[in-house]
Amino acid sequence: MTDAAKVTLYHSPRTRSQGVRILLEELGAPYELHVLNFKLEEQHKPDYLAINPLGKVPAIEHAGAVVTEQVAIYIYLADAFPAAGLAPAIGDPLRGPYLRWLALYGSAFEPALIDRARKVEPGTRGMSPYGEYDAVIALVRAQLAKGPYLFGERLTAADILWGTALRWTTSFGLVPPTEEISAYIERIAARPSVKKVGRLDHELAAAQEVAAQS
Numbered sequence: 001m002t003d004a005a006k007v008t009l010y011h012s013p014r015t016r017s018q019g020v021r022i023l024l025e026e027l028g029a030p031y032e033l034h035v036l037n038f039k040l041e042e043q044h045k046p047d048y049l050a051i052n053p054l055g056k057v058p059a060i061e062h063a064g065a066v067v068t069e070q071v072a073i074y075i076y077l078a079d080a081f082p083a084a085g086l087a088p089a090i091g092d093p094l095r096g097p098y099l100r101w102l103a104l105y106g107s108a109f110e111p112a113l114i115d116r117a118r119k120v121e122p123g124t125r126g127m128s129p130y131g132e133y134d135a136v137i138a139l140v141r142a143q144l145a146k147g148p149y150l151f152g153e154r155l156t157a158a159d160i161l162w163g164t165a166l167r168w169t170t171s172f173g174l175v176p177p178t179e180e181i182s183a184y185i186e187r188i189a190a191r192p193s194v195k196k197v198g199r200l201d202h203e204l205a206a207a208q209e210v211a212a213q214s
């Protein structure tokens with residue numbers, strides 16, 4: 001896999017694409033932003049729908065390929081820029097748990113939270129992709145209790161996804177701010193990459209606000 005080409009990140013501030021921008025900073029990957037102003041509904045305009053017909057960010061373009069969906073993007077980028085050591089390589093015993101926790105995020109955690117936010121019952125245990133909300137939260141808590149990261153001392157790209165997502169999901173009241181979850185959020189939030197992107201995205205959001213009003 002090549003890491004020579006610049007990554008284009010389709011991005012809107014204060015959205016799930018912020019975590020990918022943080023990951024790009026952590027990886028030291030060369031990237032450029034293609035910024036979308038949600039206040040102007042740019043994510044639903046034909047130019048962007050040609051990139052992601054679902055009209056969602058994040059999306060990236062790299063070496064001629066488009067990748068959408070956070071989990072796929074995290075896996076792709078951490079493998080494409082291996083020098084940062086954020087992806088356990090194939091053959092590393094951590095590779096399986098690493099992929100498990102990335103996939104779990106998209107296929108169990110987010111569905112559980114979305115159901116909770118919409119006050120939708122998951123239905124029968126067999127029909128639900130995650131079983132029960134409480135079981136998902138208990139699983140996350142147990143994994144973080146080992147600390148400091150998901151896999152002990154080793155920081156991986158999965159921590160950037162989970163650390164940034166737990167931050168917004170607790171602030172939306174969708175996840176309880178338990179001791180281990182809050183400590184983990186703080187640990188990830190203290191990283192220079194998170195602070196830098198937070199500052200840049202704050203400026204970007206302010207500029208978009210002005211553009212939307214003019």
Ligand SMILES: N[C@@H](CCC(=O)N[C@@H](CS)C(=O)NCC(=O)O)C(=O)O
Pocket residue numbers: 014015016017043055056057058068069070071106
């Ligand atoms: N399944 C997608 C979800 C991405 C998503 O929900 N993105 C939101 C921003 S946080 C979005 O683009 N919303 C725009 C819209 O629906 O108009 C993923 O995991 O990447």
